[in-house]
Amino acid sequence: MSANWADLLPRMKELSHLSSSIRLLGWDQHVLMPAAGSGGRAAALATLQSIAHDRLTDPKLGEILNKLSADGSLDETQAASVRVLKRDHEKATKVPERVVREIAETQGLAFQAWTEARASSDFSILEPHLERMVSLKKEEADALGWKNERYDALLDQYEPEMLTSDVETLFTDLVNKLKPLAEQILQRAGERPEWLTDAYDVNKQTDYCHWLIQILKFDTMRGRLDVSPHPFTIHVGPGDVRQTTRYDERNVMMGILGTIHETGHALYEQGIPEEYLGLPVGETRSLGLHESQSRLWEMQVGTGKPFTEFQLPHLKERFPSQLSGLDPDAFYLGVIHPRRSLIRVNSDVVTYNLHITFRFELELALFRDELEVKDLPDAWDAAMEKHVGIRPDDVANGVLQDMHWSIGALGYFPTYSLGTLWAAALYRTADDELGGLSDDLRKGETGRLLDWLREKIHKPANTRPAKEVAQAVLGAPLSVDPFIDYVRTKYSEAYELDL
């Protein structure tokens, strides 16, 4: 029987090497490729993806996986690899070649159209492409098959084994509890403190962030930090995890918190056991659990009082003229300052999830045939007003602000809030089990927390469905309460409110 594992191994390696190459081409495209190279790069990427798709859908691979699924002699890693790859193979096999190709083509056209539409704040430029994309994603969902409703199939691509109904229940609860809380907090927040929008030299910000990621134990011998307009983290290959960030002279905390966020993703990737790399279990499938790591480091650690106390003196050293007069309380109040923003990526701990939940509602309406693409801008504005309490002045700052839908990433947004909810629950559990995390963080010591996350999340994360992994750690299904408690406590203390 073990001969079959030997048959599978070179196929897995080949798929892994193709994915690794595709990831590097993508990283380079977003970080340093000359703009004139974009056409050639897109073509090269399409070729690699098509080769990878051929390999993944090879019927011979299916046969080997079927045999191995019934093989009781496999060890745990092997069995998990077979399970994960079988899922990928079956999903890839179900979608007709034509749909795969048309989605890829539409991605290119729609992304281009989105760029233009956003620049001229004109939804009609994107509309026909987005209509085509939604229609193709419906076809894809139906080809993949679903349990209760079509959206299940979309969600499953980013959050395996999670159902729309699970998310709907959670998000309804989240909105009901978060909205009144947010209203009270926002009323009390007051003006933005001046130090937040002072000018901070970008080179010095860069130096600081390169120092900070080492404090957070990102292994710079096995990775890099670079700059890109849309920050992201990617596991190029074994020993090579790359994160990016962005800096704005007038928004120092964006660079710092953004870097901490990506470091959370990157620590997760660097925590995947070495023996998994090159196997299907070496690649992450639950974006929600991935986001839980970035959100935990950004929110619970980065915007937490203890770690802001640790950071302040180091920032003062580099930016004396902007920060020397600031005391730790004032710094902390600035870091956690919330506001109603039209733009999701400029929002904060309090309002961020309200941006996500209404995107989920809109996606759901699209895929339940309750909303047409042409009506999206109005639906967006209404939802924004209802959830966040402000109305976009134009579509560029409204429905056109995110690229996700143009590239067909439908079913993706919910994972941002799932990550937030898991982050709060995981941090609370870690603190319960370890005790004294605040004292650690006040000294900039993150080792105990990281070790705990390595053991509880990074190691097992890719071998079982995220829901199971998290539940095993939390001892209960995911709930919104740890996050709501976190927001309530944080702002009750900061604003001396009785929330």
Add this chain to the structure above:
Amino acid sequence: MSANWADLLPRMKELSHLSSSIRLLGWDQHVLMPAAGSGGRAAALATLQSIAHDRLTDPKLGEILNKLSADGSLDETQAASVRVLKRDHEKATKVPERVVREIAETQGLAFQAWTEARASSDFSILEPHLERMVSLKKEEADALGWKNERYDALLDQYEPEMLTSDVETLFTDLVNKLKPLAEQILQRAGERPEWLTDAYDVNKQTDYCHWLIQILKFDTMRGRLDVSPHPFTIHVGPGDVRQTTRYDERNVMMGILGTIHETGHALYEQGIPEEYLGLPVGETRSLGLHESQSRLWEMQVGTGKPFTEFQLPHLKERFPSQLSGLDPDAFYLGVIHPRRSLIRVNSDVVTYNLHITFRFELELALFRDELEVKDLPDAWDAAMEKHVGIRPDDVANGVLQDMHWSIGALGYFPTYSLGTLWAAALYRTADDELGGLSDDLRKGETGRLLDWLREKIHKPANTRPAKEVAQAVLGAPLSVDPFIDYVRTKYSEAYELDL
């Protein structure tokens, strides 16, 4: 019949996309990959190379190419593409899979061994791997087939359609004429001027070189300049030509001349007609002709009196404390200062080719079974003494200085000198045809020269054998005389000698 071209097109595109991906993986590996990623990267590269090899040796491709070779209706670009790809296909098909695989494996092991051997100056660490490599390359040469002798097959991989006997005749003539000339020049050269080894801030050197490549009309919208330990230039894909350089605080001219050298390669790549990209004629095969471009810009332009006069004021602006007292003559004499160096890459216009010619003699002796790998260190030292006039103090500075042999690049070295010879001949022809190039260069104007090279070399270079392309421009077969005249005139004038 045109249906067959349509059959060929997607196969050529796929091969081109695979090559482009392989080149990007290689670029990244040498420029910014974290060292810990090397194992994974080597594996991913091997997979892509193996897929490309499968595609290239596909018998179906051979059938299509055979049909198209007999198709008189193809246009010039199509016919050249078929000719070039047919050659590649046939060569790839001739070498047994086992030999391909074993060479790839030995490359990895031997390169690793070379690194260690050089660090500890111990040839015995490399010896068994190099023996294996030479034996495999003999097998490969015999599988490829050759005309007069085995080395023909090796040379043909880097300099298509060039014969060992052509090179031997040229190099014998070159050594006979260059050696006595070099002796006279070296005797007169005197001490190295101090400004050459002053400290020059590396950031300022970097700024200067980024400015300089734009003066030389490298299109930075369609390419990049980065840093790597071993400078190289690579055409990642359409609109994306990347060159690298290196800087040494104590050797400012190394960075500048090295950058000009790579810019020569890069201008060539940026000059390949756009309609060739993605086709076999979009990729360079003659390394000698490629090197002619880098050498022409480095030697004839970069170390030429007029361009040094142009550069000096710009360098003084950036490095006043090191250069403000220097007059143009003293600067020029420093730039062209020759010396007997143990290390090829630290040598100069006068001695460089003597380093190359003896490497060619050693390679030839190995492949004529007149020299064994174990005897290479002694043979090296003797040849170095005979040609360059100094004897290495250890093998690290002797036979172990270059990585080429360890990675199986046997037959490669001659292209460096072929490039030098072509460069001198081409520049002389350009100056004859255009007139007044010195006046242009004194003003930093390189446009007329570049346009001429674009038209005469860059455009046709990949569609015909290099020998033919060059001969059409030069009106005569390659000879050593333009280069010898160049050295004689340059140093006669500079040193007021009657050479």
